[in-house]
Amino acid sequence: MAGKTLYDKLWDAHLVTEREDGSALIYIDRQIIHEVTSPQAFEGLRLAGRKPWRTGASVATIDHNVPTTPFKSAAEIVDDTSRIQVQTLQDNTKEFGITEFGIGDVRQGIVHVMAPEQGAVLPGMTVVCGDSHTSTNGALACLAHGIGTSEVEHVLATQTLVAKKMKNMRVAVEGDLGPGVTAKDVVLHIIGVIGTAGGTGYAIEFAGSAIRGLSLEGRMTICNMAIEAGARAGMVAVDQTTIDYVEGRPFAPKGEDWDKAVDYWRTLVSDADAEFDAEVNIDAADIRPQVSWGTSPEMVVPVDGMLPDPQAESDEVKRSGMQRAYEYMGLKPGVPVTDIQVDRVFIGSCTNSRIEDLRAAAEVAKGRKKADSVKQVLVVPGSGLVKQQAEKEGLDKVFIEAGFEWREPGCSMCLAMNPDRLEAGEHCASTSNRNFEGRQGNGGRTHLVSPAMAAAAAVAGHFVDIRELDRA
Amino acid sequence: MEKFIRQEGLVAPLDRANVDTDQIIPKQFLKSIKRTGFGPNLFDEWRYLDEGFPGQDSSQRPKNEDFVLNQSRYQGASILLTRRNFGCGSSREHAPWALMDFGFKAIIAPSFADIFYNNCFKNGLLPIVLSEDNVEALFRAVEGKEGFRITVDLEQQQVIPESGEPLSFEIDEFRKHCLLNGLDEIGLTLNEADTIRAYEARRAEREPWIFQ
Numbered sequence: 001m002a003g004k005t006l007y008d009k010l011w012d013a014h015l016v017t018e019r020e021d022g023s024a025l026i027y028i029d030r031q032i033i034h035e036v037t038s039p040q041a042f043e044g045l046r047l048a049g050r051k052p053w054r055t056g057a058s059v060a061t062i063d064h065n066v067p068t069t070p071f072k073s074a075a076e077i078v079d080d081t082s083r084i085q086v087q088t089l090q091d092n093t094k095e096f097g098i099t100e101f102g103i104g105d106v107r108q109g110i111v112h113v114m115a116p117e118q119g120a121v122l123p124g125m126t127v128v129c130g131d132s133h134t135s136t137n138g139a140l141a142c143l144a145h146g147i148g149t150s151e152v153e154h155v156l157a158t159q160t161l162v163a164k165k166m167k168n169m170r171v172a173v174e175g176d177l178g179p180g181v182t183a184k185d186v187v188l189h190i191i192g193v194i195g196t197a198g199g200t201g202y203a204i205e206f207a208g209s210a211i212r213g214l215s216l217e218g219r220m221t222i223c224n225m226a227i228e229a230g231a232r233a234g235m236v237a238v239d240q241t242t243i244d245y246v247e248g249r250p251f252a253p254k255g256e257d258w259d260k261a262v263d264y265w266r267t268l269v270s271d272a273d274a275e276f277d278a279e280v281n282i283d284a285a286d287i288r289p290q291v292s293w294g295t296s297p298e299m300v301v302p303v304d305g306m307l308p309d310p311q312a313e314s315d316e317v318k319r320s321g322m323q324r325a326y327e328y329m330g331l332k333p334g335v336p337v338t339d340i341q342v343d344r345v346f347i348g349s350c351t352n353s354r355i356e357d358l359r360a361a362a363e364v365a366k367g368r369k370k371a372d373s374v375k376q377v378l379v380v381p382g383s384g385l386v387k388q389q390a391e392k393e394g395l396d397k398v399f400i401e402a403g404f405e406w407r408e409p410g411c412s413m414c415l416a417m418n419p420d421r422l423e424a425g426e427h428c429a430s431t432s433n434r435n436f437e438g439r440q441g442n443g444g445r446t447h448l449v450s451p452a453m454a455a456a457a458a459v460a461g462h463f464v465d466i467r468e469l470d471r472a
Numbered sequence: 473m474e475k476f477i478r479q480e481g482l483v484a485p486l487d488r489a490n491v492d493t494d495q496i497i498p499k500q501f502l503k504s505i506k507r508t509g510f511g512p513n514l515f516d517e518w519r520y521l522d523e524g525f526p527g528q529d530s531s532q533r534p535k536n537e538d539f540v541l542n543q544s545r546y547q548g549a550s551i552l553l554t555r556r557n558f559g560c561g562s563s564r565e566h567a568p569w570a571l572m573d574f575g576f577k578a579i580i581a582p583s584f585a586d587i588f589y590n591n592c593f594k595n596g597l598l599p600i601v602l603s604e605d606n607v608e609a610l611f612r613a614v615e616g617k618e619g620f621r622i623t624v625d626l627e628q629q630q631v632i633p634e635s636g637e638p639l640s641f642e643i644d645e646f647r648k649h650c651l652l653n654g655l656d657e658i659g660l661t662l663n664e665a666d667t668i669r670a671y672e673a674r675r676a677e678r679e680p681w682i683f684q
Contacts, residue, residue, distance in 0.1 A: 021644075025668070040505065056683070081526050122682075150591065154661065196490060
């Protein structure tokens with residue numbers, strides 16, 4: 001019999017029961033809750049007179065709606081509907097006895113930054129959240145994926161999910177990454193190769209020497225965008241980097257439990273003879289810094305390339321999608337990527353708002369200035385703790401001196417639910433994860449890039465090849 | 473949840489691939505704490521010429537007459553016909569809520585994004601996967617005849633166009649059972665509370681830190 005994949009092991013360890021019809025009940029160890037996708041779930045519990053199954057399994061914070069300018073209480077949130085959601089989460093977590101890192105708490109931040117930072121996500125866990133980027137947490141060798149609000153309610157009430165096993169895909173990136181090539185470029189390249197639906201129905205394990213060589217934060221960036229490749233869950237096997245990251249975090253096991261946990265966690269790797277339903281092999285040397293040009297994350301090109309010609313696309317559905325994207329983006333095929341001018345820059349989001357992302361952006365910003373043609377550069381740390389760390393290192397000063405804005409933690413312009421947004425027609429170099437039409441503001445045009453590439457675009461006023469920054 | 477057994481209705485064709493949930497219901501409408509009222513803002517950026525905001529009277533807004541759902545021949549449609557990877561992106565369940573609130577009961581496409589597909593079933597909205605060829609043929613039929621209707625028979629797992637052969641589709645048994653009977657999934661799961669507790673006891677033995 002073939003060995004087990006990491007996903008097989010996680011699935012088997014959480015299987016509560018299998019039903020005759022092929023569906024299964026899997027146990028959920030951790031639920032992360034935020035203000036946007038939870039109100040209707042709590043309301044459902046109330047209407048049915050149900051209580052959470054295990055309150056300690058959930059941890060909540062506010063991120064999607066919060067302003068990134070300083071505020072001290074919900075009452076200071078100007079937007080009525082945003083304020084109501086933030087208050088509703090406060091009320092619900094209080095009523096049902098769930099821990100919330102709320103306004104003014106240094107631990108508050110983007111769900112997928114806060115939870116691993118607290119050790120609330122541990123190897124071997126099942127982790128869900130009413131947010132598709134829950135896949136981020138799979139970097140810790142856990143089964144983590146997004147769910148809808150009905151499922152948020154189901155997990156609150158039963159600590160389980162009705163699920164069907166996904167298929168196994170392995171994406172292996174072997175070799176050394178070139179200079180200027182980051183985790184973000186790796187994942188954008190992967191999406192460009194397999195497409196936005198390439199991973200549909202699969203759990204993806206990211207493997208290979210290039211992935212193992214990444215920090216845990218870099219692995220989170222990769223797993224974060226598994227969903228942009230269509231896969232609900234992405235994951236990376238346990239190694240020393242994983243163990244070192246978890247050790248000492250507030251929710252991590254201590255003492256004897258720690259040793260026992262580490263022994264178990266070390267088994268969370270795919271067996272050598274495990275079989276995958278699909279395998280994708282990528283040579284790290286082929287990956288160059290990436291820029292998305294269109295309205296789907298698969299529409300990416302290397303920064304030293306040209307915008308692609310739809311006529312060269314043989315698939316009719318794809319071709320018409322590309323043509324529509326050109327129209328929306330106000331761009332033309334055959335133009336060099338570096339000719340694209342940017343109006344705003346956003347450095348943040350659950351993809352790229354951790355300390356090493358801010359360090360990478362600061363390294364570029366240091367001693368340089370924002371181009372006059374760029375209206376705004378927002379730098380939004382992923383959590384209060386990331387912000388604190390960055391300030392300790394003086395990164396805030398580097399950004400401010402470069403003419404960038406240093407903000408409070410939250411999702412911010414990744415999805416523009418708060419006041420941070422693009423105006424119609426504006427091009428944005430963004431370290432976020434989705435370049436959909438209107439995502440960052442009605443009519444806004446998003447280009448997905450790494451933090452260093454975003455900072456470089458901010459100082460040049462257009463995309464530049466980070467490898468040639470000094471010559472730009 | 474309302475039962476889904478058989479649905480006969482007018483078909484609206486949305487000829488785009490990779491329609492994401494940000495398009496189905498833009499972010500500014502996710503600030504609601506209710507499950508209803510999203511219908512007027514379904515596909516908001518495509519349906520209207522101005523920028524929508526929550527709480528507005530959408531009947532007074534300038535419409536994009538070119539957008540398919542604004543065309544008179546598709547008024548009252550209850551079945552949406554679309555292209556591959558429908559519902560990709562954000563996990564927002566507001567997307568199926570908006571589609572249902574608008575009046576859609578079923579969506580036909582060559583493929584759906586996983587989370588969206590799953591969310592539909594929790595709300596009695598039926599996502600149907602047909603082959604690219606069959607979807608293409610339905611697009612031609614719908615565009616070719618005004619008022620083209622389809623019957624969806626869940627029991628038989630068939631899409632029955634008003635002309636042409638019935639088309640079979642696959643569906644998971646458990647989901648079919650829940651839809652046909654309008655079952656509350658949480659209630660069903662809680663019937664197995666003892667099994668869940670027994671599982672927890674086994675896990676707590678092996679991984680006590682999970683329960684601290």
